[in-house]
Amino acid sequence: MYEFLTKKGEMIAFGLGVLLVLIFLGTVLPNLDQFNALPEDQQTSSGVFDIGLWLAIILLIVTAVVAVVAGLWQLIMNPKGSVKVLAGIGLLALILIIFYATSEAETTGRIAEVSQEFEVGEKASRFISGAIKTSLALCGLSALAFVVGELLNTFK
Numbered sequence: 001m002y003e004f005l006t007k008k009g010e011m012i013a014f015g016l017g018v019l020l021v022l023i024f025l026g027t028v029l030p031n032l033d034q035f036n037a038l039p040e041d042q043q044t045s046s047g048v049f050d051i052g053l054w055l056a057i058i059l060l061i062v063t064a065v066v067a068v069v070a071g072l073w074q075l076i077m078n079p080k081g082s083v084k085v086l087a088g089i090g091l092l093a094l095i096l097i098i099f100y101a102t103s104e105a106e107t108t109g110r111i112a113e114v115s116q117e118f119e120v121g122e123k124a125s126r127f128i129s130g131a132i133k134t135s136l137a138l139c140g141l142s143a144l145a146f147v148v149g150e151l152l153n154t155f156k
Contacts (some may be wrong), residue, residue, distance in 0.1 A: 020059065024052040051152060100130035 028048055035048045052127075076084045105122040106112045115125055 016059075020055045024055060027051045044087070054113045092138075096130055099137070100126055101134040103127075103129035103133065105129075 028051075031048045035043060035046055038046060071085075075085070103126045105125040106115060112121075120128070
């Protein structure tokens, strides 16, 4: 399966993308005049673009399922080589837990208003804050790793 995907995977993905775009255009273009004839306040409730949204959602779900199944398959078939991946996932989980533990739920300001409006609880608010801080930390670490890697390559 791996060899098949390395040889033909890119072409299959490209072909699937072209097919989905053609399906989308085939449903939108014939209805575009009707959409443009609608008043602006009714255009947002029109369903002319729904097929594109649903195709994108389905493609996202299929991609996520394939990625998870392929990752699990690789984990099962090569457990010794997967130790680094598992260590990385563990490190990410540890960073998230640390930021979650140090986060506080917002009680004032615009964020508190939005949290009340959407009924976000204290634990969910802390998790969101921890996830955002984790993302920012990982972005910073990746930028630092890029700069350090380039500096090291310069002196080699």
